[in-house]
Amino acid sequence: MTYFETKQPLVADIFSRYPDSPQGRRSALMPLLREVQDAEGFVSESRMAEIAALCGTTATEVRSVMSFYSTYHTLPTGKYHLQVCSTLMCALAGADELWDHLVESLDVQPGEVSPDGRFSVQKVECLGSCGTAPVMQIGDDGYYENVGPGKCAQILESLRNDLQPLPDNPVPVTVGDDGRQVLATGQAVGSSVTGLHRLPGHAGGDA
Amino acid sequence: MTATAPTPPKPITSAKDPRFAPTLYAHVGQAESWTLAYYRQNGGYEPVRRAFAVGPDAVIDEVKKSGLRGRGGAGFATGLKWSFMPLKDGKPHYVICNADESEPGSFKDRYLLSEDPHQLIEGMIIAAYAMRASVGYIYIRGEYVHAAERIWAAIHEARTAGLLGQNILGSGFDFQLYVHRGAGAYICGEETALMNSLEGLRANPRLKPPFPAAAGLYGLPTTINNVETFCAATQILRYGADWHAGMGTEKSRGMKLFQVSGPVARPGVYELPLGTTFRELIYDWAGGPLEEMKAIIPGGSSCPMLPWTDATLDTPMDYESVAAAGSMLGTGGVTLIPQADCIVNATWNLVRFYGHESCGKCTPCREGISSWMTRMYQKLATGRGQPGDVQLILDMSDNIGGRSFCALADACLGPVLSSIKLFREEYDALATTQQPLYPARRRWRDR
Numbered sequence: 001m002t003y004f005e006t007k008q009p010l011v012a013d014i015f016s017r018y019p020d021s022p023q024g025r026r027s028a029l030m031p032l033l034r035e036v037q038d039a040e041g042f043v044s045e046s047r048m049a050e051i052a053a054l055c056g057t058t059a060t061e062v063r064s065v066m067s068f069y070s071t072y073h074t075l076p077t078g079k080y081h082l083q084v085c086s087t088l089m090c091a092l093a094g095a096d097e098l099w100d101h102l103v104e105s106l107d108v109q110p111g112e113v114s115p116d117g118r119f120s121v122q123k124v125e126c127l128g129s130c131g132t133a134p135v136m137q138i139g140d141d142g143y144y145e146n147v148g149p150g151k152c153a154q155i156l157e158s159l160r161n162d163l164q165p166l167p168d169n170p171v172p173v174t175v176g177d178d179g180r181q182v183l184a185t186g187q188a189v190g191s192s193v194t195g196l197h198r199l200p201g202h203a204g205g206d207a
Numbered sequence: 208m209t210a211t212a213p214t215p216p217k218p219i220t221s222a223k224d225p226r227f228a229p230t231l232y233a234h235v236g237q238a239e240s241w242t243l244a245y246y247r248q249n250g251g252y253e254p255v256r257r258a259f260a261v262g263p264d265a266v267i268d269e270v271k272k273s274g275l276r277g278r279g280g281a282g283f284a285t286g287l288k289w290s291f292m293p294l295k296d297g298k299p300h301y302v303i304c305n306a307d308e309s310e311p312g313s314f315k316d317r318y319l320l321s322e323d324p325h326q327l328i329e330g331m332i333i334a335a336y337a338m339r340a341s342v343g344y345i346y347i348r349g350e351y352v353h354a355a356e357r358i359w360a361a362i363h364e365a366r367t368a369g370l371l372g373q374n375i376l377g378s379g380f381d382f383q384l385y386v387h388r389g390a391g392a393y394i395c396g397e398e399t400a401l402m403n404s405l406e407g408l409r410a411n412p413r414l415k416p417p418f419p420a421a422a423g424l425y426g427l428p429t430t431i432n433n434v435e436t437f438c439a440a441t442q443i444l445r446y447g448a449d450w451h452a453g454m455g456t457e458k459s460r461g462m463k464l465f466q467v468s469g470p471v472a473r474p475g476v477y478e479l480p481l482g483t484t485f486r487e488l489i490y491d492w493a494g495g496p497l498e499e500m501k502a503i504i505p506g507g508s509s510c511p512m513l514p515w516t517d518a519t520l521d522t523p524m525d526y527e528s529v530a531a532a533g534s535m536l537g538t539g540g541v542t543l544i545p546q547a548d549c550i551v552n553a554t555w556n557l558v559r560f561y562g563h564e565s566c567g568k569c570t571p572c573r574e575g576i577s578s579w580m581t582r583m584y585q586k587l588a589t590g591r592g593q594p595g596d597v598q599l600i601l602d603m604s605d606n607i608g609g610r611s612f613c614a615l616a617d618a619c620l621g622p623v624l625s626s627i628k629l630f631r632e633e634y635d636a637l638a639t640t641q642q643p644l645y646p647a648r649r650r651w652r653d654r
Contacts, residue, residue, distance in 0.1 A: 017385040017386075017387070018385075019425060021425070023406060023425050024425070026406060026407040026408070027387075027405060027406055027407045028407065029407035030387070030388065030389075030390060030404070030407060031387070031388065033390070034349070034388060034390070055407060064409060065407065065408065065409055068392060068409040068410060068566070069349070069389070069390035069391045069392050069410075070390070070391035070392065071349050071350070071390045071391035072390055086556075087311045087508075087556065087557075087560050088311055088312075088508065088542070088553055088556045088557055088560070089311060089312055089468045089469065089542055091553075091556050091650075092468075092469055092470065092542075092544070092545070092548065092553075092650065093470075093650060093651070094649070094650035094651025094652065095651075096651075097649065097650065097651035098651055101651075124350075124391065125309075125311075125391075125393065125560050125563060125564060126309055126310075126311040126312075126393075126508075126560070127350050128308045128309060128313065128314045128316075128317050128348065128350070128351065129314055129317070130311065130312055130313070130314050130466065130468035130474070130540070130542070131314055131466065131467070131468050131474040131475045131476065132474070133468065133474075134651070137350060140349075140352055141352060142352055142353045143350075143353075146654050148651065148652055148653030148654055149651060149652065149653060150653045151653065167353065169321070169353055171235060171236040171318055171321075171322055172235070172236070172318060172475035172476045173235070173236030174229070174232060174235075174236075174475065174476065174477055174478070174492075175229055175232060175233055175234075175235070175236065175237075179228070179229075179233060180228070180229075181222055181229050181477070181478065181492075183223075183491050183492060184472060184473050184490075184491060184492060184493065184494030184495070185491075189222070189223040189225075190222050190223060190224060190225060190226075190227040190228060190229070191225055191226060191227060191228040192228050192229075192233070193228050193229070193230055193233045193249075195228055196228050196230070196446055196450065197446070197450075198250065198253070198445055198446060199257060199444075199445065199446060199447045
């Protein structure tokens with residue numbers, strides 16, 4: 001059975017985001033790949049062919065696009081695909097040691113899946129969370145931030161019991177309750193938006 | 208009678224100035240800040256009403272007058288960029304938000320996307336109205352899952368409330384907005400590569416000209432701006448061009464989101480007026496370094512490193528001053544590099560990054576960065592250096608610089624050339640004694 005056969009509303013929704021033209025159909029390629037990968041963990045050759053038919057191109061072209069990006073997988077991944085940011089800002093916070101620890105303790109190399117099917121690992125480039133280094137992403141879920149040795153042990157223990165902890169989402173709160181920014185000393189300085197003068201809306205602006 | 212011009216008020220160049228108030232990040236971190244209800248309670252979707260009231264040309268004039276420059280790194284004048292879009296060509300126009308934030312050291316857009324998505328959506332409606340665009344896309348990097356979900360939800364809310372779609376707020380203006388998720392490729396931050404990615408192709412950059420305003424997405428007029436730029440446009444329509452132009456320096460006006468990473472007390476994002484010094488950012492806001500430093504990367508990994516000196520710390524963070532100091536303001540992502548870390552090893556990490564992210568289209572970048580440069584650094588950093596290696600890196604750089612199809616190869620040379628210039632002795636030690644001046648150390652710890 002094909003993957004999208006029973007998902008016509010989803011396919012229609014994806015196509016509706018792009019122009020009704022051959023070029024527009026091609027634009028659906030990445031969202032369709034994402035759907036398959038999120039469901040199956042990787043994109044097999046038969047799925048590539050299916051997506052190619054939907055987008056009006058060839059399976060070879062689909063594979064060519066996949067190979068350009070680092071988050072598509074042509075081989076099965078573990079139930080928990082651990083992606084460790086390895087770029088400088090995370091490296092300055094010990095990402096190399098985090099990586100070595102994962103590879104050794106899980107006994108899995110990039111491209112492999114651990115014998116129990118749980119784990120696969122991948123080094124990735126900057127995840128855009130340099131303020132909370134080192135950072136790890138699990139699958140297509142959120143980020144695990146400030147992953148020190150203790151936190152790493154907790155995460156792995158949970159995953160081994162198939163209890164994936166919720167991703168982190170610490171927000172860099174710099175503005176206090178009064179709307180002023182807070183210095184490192186804790187002192188609020190400057191002004192707040194309530195002190196700024198809004199321009200009046202003109203005709204029709206009073207709704 | 209002699210008329211004397213009133214003294215213009217002194218521009219705001221410190222976030223400690225009592226006249227300065229954060230606007231872009233004013234609501235980041237507040238409960239429910241991402242909802243339409245919260246956004247409207249705080250004056251949301253008033254700026255777009257004002258845009259509709261004054262008309263599209265006046266919006267472009269306002270943005271021009273504000274002095275806003277693109278916040279994605281290049282710093283091109285936003286109002287001027289918007290005015291490049293053809294007016295009466297009868298073709299569909301596109302507005303794209305570049306939310307591919309992937310320059311190492313940059314993490315400001317992620318929190319705008321997840322915590323204040325309506326500020327971005329409103330900025331995109333304003334921009335689309337000014338540029339007569341009927342369709343917009345937010346190209347968000349694939350890894351920003353949480354942010355994408357918030358953006359999706361916010362678009363749905365806006366659509367349901369009549370803020371997107373047909374005849375928005377009775378203005379007669381139609382605008383549809385969609386999200387397109389990337390899949391992990393730094394080059395997608397380059398605008399023509401981004402458009403190829405949106406078209407379902409490999410994200411190789413396109414030849415310019417034609418520029419996107421003439422032939423962009425699907426060959427139609429397109430303008431691409433950074434997340435922060437659209438959000439700044441929302442604030443300019445709310446508080447006015449004069450308010451925005453009252454912050455910063457003569458050619459760098461307005462507020463900017465600066466990011467601090469590396470061993471500091473409070474890494475994070477801080478909204479400061481342009482022209483604020485590195486010292487204020489690093490010490491007053493980020494709480495100061497936790498150990499002795501030797502260099503800073505001032506604006507994302509492509510920007511040449513600057514030495515950790517009083518002169519650097521007292522440099523105002525505006526486009527011109529950072530350029531005069533020998534680097535670039537870039538995305539405003541400031542990274543501190545500790546004295547005890549090997550600079551060759553740190554630079555190797557970035558060279559490997561650019562090598563991995565090279566799209567492979569042109570020879571100088573594919574062979575020069577991905578292959579040769581990466582191998583030279585590997586050779587040096589793993590204790591196999593030979594006399595002459597550093598000169599070879601310099602010669603290679605000379606042959607790569609300015610010769611690649613897009614800016615990626617030059618971006619890699621930023622850290623390479625600056626680190627050799629500043630810390631030649633560390634390179635020479637590895638080339639002659641095969642021993643680093645600063646051996647690897649344990650860095651992984653709990654916070």
